[in-house]
Amino acid sequence: MRQNLIHRLSRLSPSIRTWLTDRLPVETIDNHLKNKMVPRHRHTLWYYLGGLTAFFLMVQILTGVLLMLYYKPTIDGAHQSVAYIINEVPFGWLIRSVHSWAANLMIAALLLHMVSVFYLQAYRPPRELMWMSGFILLFLILGFGFTGYLLPWDDVAFYATQIGTEVPKSIPFIGPTLVGLLRGGEDIGEATIPRMYTLHVFVLPIATLFLIGVHLFLNQYYGSSKPIKTPLKGEDIPFYPNFLLRDFRIWGFAFILLLCLSILMPWGLGEEADLLRPAPEGVKPEWYFIPMYQTLSILPSQILMIDGETFLNIVLMIGGLIVFLLPFLDRKAKNEERNKFILITGTIIIVYCIGITISAYM
Amino acid sequence: MHALRMFIILMILSSFSSLQTGSHTIDSVPYESNVVVISAGEPFNNETKIEFPSFSYRVTLLLYFVIPVLILVFFIMIKIRQLDHTVNDDPPNSGLSS
Numbered sequence: 001m002r003q004n005l006i007h008r009l010s011r012l013s014p015s016i017r018t019w020l021t022d023r024l025p026v027e028t029i030d031n032h033l034k035n036k037m038v039p040r041h042r043h044t045l046w047y048y049l050g051g052l053t054a055f056f057l058m059v060q061i062l063t064g065v066l067l068m069l070y071y072k073p074t075i076d077g078a079h080q081s082v083a084y085i086i087n088e089v090p091f092g093w094l095i096r097s098v099h100s101w102a103a104n105l106m107i108a109a110l111l112l113h114m115v116s117v118f119y120l121q122a123y124r125p126p127r128e129l130m131w132m133s134g135f136i137l138l139f140l141i142l143g144f145g146f147t148g149y150l151l152p153w154d155d156v157a158f159y160a161t162q163i164g165t166e167v168p169k170s171i172p173f174i175g176p177t178l179v180g181l182l183r184g185g186e187d188i189g190e191a192t193i194p195r196m197y198t199l200h201v202f203v204l205p206i207a208t209l210f211l212i213g214v215h216l217f218l219n220q221y222y223g224s225s226k227p228i229k230t231p232l233k234g235e236d237i238p239f240y241p242n243f244l245l246r247d248f249r250i251w252g253f254a255f256i257l258l259l260c261l262s263i264l265m266p267w268g269l270g271e272e273a274d275l276l277r278p279a280p281e282g283v284k285p286e287w288y289f290i291p292m293y294q295t296l297s298i299l300p301s302q303i304l305m306i307d308g309e310t311f312l313n314i315v316l317m318i319g320g321l322i323v324f325l326l327p328f329l330d331r332k333a334k335n336e337e338r339n340k341f342i343l344i345t346g347t348i349i350i351v352y353c354i355g356i357t358i359s360a361y362m
Numbered sequence: 363m364h365a366l367r368m369f370i371i372l373m374i375l376s377s378f379s380s381l382q383t384g385s386h387t388i389d390s391v392p393y394e395s396n397v398v399v400i401s402a403g404e405p406f407n408n409e410t411k412i413e414f415p416s417f418s419y420r421v422t423l424l425l426y427f428v429i430p431v432l433i434l435v436f437f438i439m440i441k442i443r444q445l446d447h448t449v450n451d452d453p454p455n456s457g458l459s460s
Contacts, residue, residue: 094423245442245445256431259427259431264421266414
């Protein structure tokens with residue numbers, strides 16, 4: 001017999017069970033949990049990526065809260081407090097290292113999750129809102145990476161953020177205001193750290209948790225999407241508890257990978273940022289911003305009588321809007337048909353991003 | 363099964379307690395001194411000196427974490443197998459499949 005919530009409650013003592021069932025809609029919750037089924041087929045592996053991203057996010061929240069106990073978001077205290085966390089706080093080096101590595105692994109898992117949803121065309125009706133909420137979540141998570149990168153206030157973080165905040169400057173109409181808001185002035189300085197910190201620990205988490213709630217609710221409501229024209233392997237399995245335990249298994253392995261990286265290759269800290277020092281050679285933003293940064297460096301200064309940066313920003317905004325509205329544009333997917341044009345175009349963009357990222361590091 | 367659960371919990375607790383009170387106390391962690399750490403593999407030279415515990419300490423620490431997690435994963439896999447058998451054993455039209 002399948003172990004459901006009611007079955008689990010039956011293990012409790014009768015008095016506690018009665019107390020709980022009198023106060024909580026146990027049957028409703030149980031029925032809701034039972035609603036979600038996971039299909040089994042040769043692409044089932046991709047279903048783990050969403051849960052994996054959620055796992056890394058939980059690690060981020062936990063380690064982030066611990067780091068907040070010692071971190072000082074001021075120009076004088078930021079670098080020193082991070083050095084103090086690494087050198088003096090018991091297991092501080094480990095917590096900070098786990099936070100940094102998990103951030104990268106979370107973004108990698110999220111990008112792979114988006115790619116898998118794209119290739120399985122899981123964005124097709126009725127899951128348009130899931131795709132759109134996921135797309136906004138991607139930007140929020142990248143925002144975490146961007147705002148968190150400056151917080152240690154070392155050389156690399158300072159110059160990479162300076163380069164990173166230059167890019168939106170050329171967005172028509174709102175660019176300079178946006179950059180001014182982020183930096184708290186013309187250049188990165190004393191006002192920038194508190195702004196980035198507030199975004200990183202307050203604004204972005206609230207927005208992210210709200211959207212994750214929406215995303216998970218929709219996921220629970222619609223269940224997992226079946227890929228187009230893919231034969232199923234037997235009956236669907238219940239998400240709770242069968243697939244959830246499979247998720248936990250993957251989380252266990254992910255946790256081991258995270259610990260191996262964090263302990264054997266602890267995240268370092270560069271020299272404290274000096275506003276007066278010229279930027280050293282070879283500074284690059286984080287790997288997930290490399291495609292945009294590298295594309296900018298190879299573009300000519302003027303394209304179609306428009307400034308190169310402005311041109312790239314316009315292309316990115318139009319491209320982003322197309323991806324955001326993909327469920328409505330892909331009409332073939334609505335009819336359970338594979339859209340080769342969209343799949344090939346997406347593949348070219350993905351290959352370009354991977355290729356240009358590799359070339360930047362070589 | 364209950365004894366195994368207790369074993370896992372004790373193992374995790376003992377891992378932490380040995381780090382605190384055993385050969386590697388926090389105060390006597392064998393730090394590697396004067397380690398020049400280049401942030402996140404960036405190409406240019408940084409001079410900031412920060413200290414990480416020695417490699418042997420870190421490997422020990424890694425094992426303290428990894429072994430209990432692997433045991434936990436092992437039991438999760440047993441549970442998955444048990445649950446899958448119960449799903450397969452359910453008669454048709456039992457309400458399990460949508």
